[in-house]
Amino acid sequence: MLQQRCFHCHEPVPAAVDFHYDVLGQSQVFCCAGCQAVAETIVAQGLTDYYKFRSKAAAKANAVPEELKAQLHSYDSADVLQDLSQSVGDAQRIELSVSGMSCAACAWLIERQLQQNPAVQRVSVNSGTARCELIWYPQQAPLSQILGAVSQLGYQASPFVADQEEQHFQQELNAYLKRLAVSGIMTMQVMMLAFGLYFGEFSGIEAQYEGYLRWVSLLLTLPVMAYSALPFSSSAWRALKARELNMDVPITLALYYTFAASLYATVFDTGEVYFESVCMFVFLLQLGKFFEFRARKQARDATSNLLKVMPVSATLWDGSQGSPTSARRLKSGDHILVKAGEIIPADGVVQSGISSADESMLTGEYKAVAKQPGDAVLAGSINHDGILVVQVRSALTESRLGQIIALQQQTLHQKPALLEKTDRIARFFVQRLLIIATLTFSAWYFWIDPDRAFWVTLSVLVATCPCALSLATPTAITCALAQLNRQGILIKNQQVLDVLPQLSKIFFDKTGTLTQGRFSLSEVRVYHNALGKTELLALMAALEQQSEHPIARAFAPYYQQAVAAEQVSLTVGAGLSGVYQQQQVRLGSAAFCGLVPTDPRVADAQVCLSIAGELAATVQLSDQLRAEVPALMQRLQALRLKLAILTGDASAAAAAVATQLHISELWQGCSPEQKVSAISQAVKAGEKVLMVGDGINDSPCFHAAHVSVALDSGTELSKNQADVVLLHNNLQQLETLIAGARRAKRVVRQNLWWAALYNLVIIPLAVCGFVSPYVAVIGMSCSSLLVVSNSLRLLKA
Amino acid sequence: MSIIYVLIPIAILFVLIGIAIFFWAVRSKQFDDLDKEGFSILFNEKAKTPPAGNDASHEAGTSREP
Secondary structure: OOOOEEOOOOOOOOOOOOOOEEEEEEEEOOOOOOOOHHHHHHHHOOOOOHHHHHHOOOOOOOOOOOOHHHHHHHHHHHHHHHHHHHEOOOOOEEEEEEEEEOHHHHHHHHHHHHHHOOOOOEEEEOOOOEEEEEEEEEOOOOOHHHHHHHHHHOOOOEEOOOOOHHHHHHHHHHHHHHHHHHHHHHHHHHHHHHHHHHHHHHHHOOOHHHHHHHHHHHHHHHHHHHHHHHHHHHHHHHHHHHHHOOOOOHHHHHHHHHHHHHHHHHHOOOOOOOOOHHHHHHHHHHHHHHHHHHHHHHHHHHHHHHHHHHOOEEEEOOOOOEEEEEEEHOOOOOOEEEOOOOOOOEEEEEEOOOOEEOHHHOOOOOOOOOEOOOOOOOOOEEEEOEEEEEEEEHHHHHOOOOHHHHHHHHHHHOOOOOOOOOHHHHHHHHHHHHHHHHHHHHHHHHHHHHHHHHHHHHHHHOOOOOOOHHHHHHHHHHHHHHHHHHHEEOOOOOOHHHHHHOOOEEEEEEEHHHHOOEEEEEEEEEEEOOOOOOHHHHHHHHHOOOOOOOOHHHHHHOOOOOOOOOEEEEEOOEEEEEOOEEEEEEOOOOOOOOOOOOOOOOOOHHHHHOOOOOOEEEEEEEOOEEOHHHHHHHHHHHHHHHHHHHHEOHHHHHHHHHOOOOEEEEEEOHHHHHHHHHHHHHHHOOEEEEEEEHHHHHHHHHOOEEEEEEEEOOHHHHHHOEEEEEEOOOOOOHHHHHHHHHHHHHHHHHHHHHHHHHHHHHHHHHOOOOOOOOHHHHHHHHHHHHHHHHHHHHHHE | OOOOOHHHHHHHHHHHHHHHHHHHHHHOOOOHHHHHHHOOOOOOOOOOHHHHHHHHHHHHHHOOOO
C-alpha cells in the first residue's frame, strides 16, 4: 500500500492515526494534531495560497506545550521588553529569530498572519536569515500574543538582538551593491562609446566627434574612479602609510596611471584613451569581492544567534507566587523559580525542589546532573524534570556562562596572524614593476626617443597590469567557497582556505563531536520468560514517553502504538511506574524497581524494568561514537595529521574513546581556560591547528586555533564563533573541507604561475616598445579571462 | 551626426535616474531577501487586511513595477 504522507509536512502518516481536514476543496491527511491545527489556522485566515506556491514542505508542527505558552508571557514584562526592543514613537521595534522556516512562502505566511493583527504596524520577514523585523503597539497587544500567532502557524519565534558586527556587515553589503551598480552601469555606457571610437579608428571619425566621445567617456568614468574604486585606493593608501605593499597598491597604481594617461590624452587631444578598461577592471574586481562578501555574510547570519543562549527572562519567587523579570536584572540573593524544561537564568544554589540539569553545553558532560537543595546550578544549563527554587549567587554577567563569553571575547584578538600570500606576492611584484617602469622611462627619455617615453611606459604598466595576479586568488577562493557551501559547509572566514592545506594538527572535542552527545541503548539483557526483547523495549518506550529526561529520548525509536501502559506516573529523580496487562511495571534504578542493588544482574545496569516486582530486563546506556568517526580518523591519520582529543569529561569514557580511535594524545577534564592554553601551546610549537567542537565551553578556544569547525547540532554560541559550520552534522565533511581547500590551493598556484609567465613574456617586449597600448589591453584581458575560467573549474569539482 | 550632442546627454540623464532608483531600492531593503520578493507576485492580494493592508499593497505594488 502506498504510504500516506502528511499534507502539511510531507512526513509519513503513522498507521493508527486519523487526522483529516479540508484544504483547497479536498480532504487532506495529516500526521499529527499539530500539523492539522496549523492547516486549520491557515485556512481560517484565508492564507491557502501558501500551499499552492510553497517550494518546500513545512517543518513538522508539534503542538505547542502549555508551558511554552506560559513562557511566552515572560516576554511581556516591561523590564524584558526594554532590554529587547527599541521605541519608535508609540510603537516598539523588535527583531525576532524564527525557527522552522523552510522557504520564501513561509516568510509570506508569517507576514500575512501578523499583518492581520491591528496592533502590528509593520512586519518584514527575511527568509534567507530567518529573521523578522516587527514594529507593533505593545499597549494594544502584548508580545506574547504576537509570538503565539506565529506559533499557531508552526514556527517558533523568539526575540533576538543582532550584534553590532552584523549591522556593520549589512551596511557594508549595501555599500558593495551600490558601488557594483555604479561601476556596472557606467561600464556599459563607456563601453558603448568606446565602440564608437573603435569603429572610428577603422572607418575614420571627425575630430570633433572623437573629442566629444572622449569627453563624455571621461565624465562617465569619473564616478567609477571617485566612488566605486574607493575601497581599493583607500586600502592602498592605508598600506602605504604603514610602509607596506598589498595587492591593492598595484591595482590602484594601474587604475590611476591609466586614468591619468587617458585624461591627458583627452585634454590635449593626443594618444589613446582607456576609459573602458578602467571601468571594466573596477567592475570585475568589485563583482568578485561582492560575491565573496555576500557568501560570508550569509554564512554569518545563518549561525549568529548569540543572544539566544543568554537566558532572557526569569521568574522571581517571593515565597508564594512568581513574577516575570529580565534575567539581566537578577541580583545576588534573589530567589527565582525554574520550571521543568526552562533554561536556568543565573548561577545559584537550589533552595527547594529535586530535579536534574543538563550542563553539557557548559561542561561537556552529557549525563544529566542530579540537583537537590544545597546543590549549585549554572546559568545556561537546562532544568529537566522538577521545579526548582534557586537563590541567585551572582548576576548573569558574572556567572560561569558570562565568564566563558567574556573569555571568548578576549581570545578574539588572539587569532594567530597569517600573512596573506597574495600580499607577499604583491610586494615582490610592485617593487620590481616600479623599478622596471622607471628604468624604461628614463632609458627612452634620455637615450632612445623622448617623445615615445610616456606611451612606452604606459604600455609596460598596462601590459603588466596586475589584473591576472589580483584576480588569481580571490576568484579561486570565491568559487571554492561556493562549491563547499553547496555541500553544506559554511565558511565564514576566507583565510580558512589559505591555512587548511598546511594543516598539521586537529583537536577534537569528545561529547557531541566525536560522540552523538546523547544516550543510546548499548546493551539490553532480557530476564522475562513470556515477553521478548522487542515487546519489552516497546513497553519501556511507552513508559518513558511521559518523561522529559534525556534518558527517555534514547527509548523513543522503540515506541510502538500497540504497546501502551496505563496510569503512568513519574517519580522525579527515580523512575516511572505504570500498569501493563493488569500488572504493575516499574522502570528506573534498581532500588526504585524494588530489587536488591547488590544483585549481580543489576549491579552495572543504568535502567531496570520490573514487572509485578520481578526483574524483566536491564538496559545499559552510553554516548556512542558517531558512525562515520572511526573510518574518518584512519583517513585523517593517513593524511599525516596529528589528532588529539580535548574534552571536559574527566571520566574513563574519554580514555576509552581515545583507545578505540587510536588517538594517543588525550587532554581530559579540561576547563575552557585549559582548552585555550592547550591549543595555544600547539600553535606556539609551530603547528597549524584546527579545532572541532560543539559546546559553549569550546567556543573560547575557537579563536586560539587557526581554524575552528562547529557542527550544526552544536550550541548557537559555538556556531556563531566558529570559522566553519558543517550543516549536515556529519564529520565526514571535514575531509571534504580539507580536500576542497587543497584543490583551491592548486588552482591558485596555477593561476599565479600563468600570471607570472605572461608577465615574463610581455614585459621585455613592452620595454622594447614593441607592444602598442592596444595590444597590451588585449593581452591583459585574455590573461584575466584565462585566470577566471580556470577558477570556475572549481565550481564543477 | 550632431544629434549625438543632444542624445548622449539625455541618455546620461536616464542613467542617473536609473542609479538613483537602484540606490533607493537598496536603502529600502529590497535586496535583503531576494527569494521572498520573487514570490510576492504569486500571492493574490485580497484586501482582507484593513489595518495593515495599505502598507502591504504598497509594498507589493512597487515590487511589481519593474
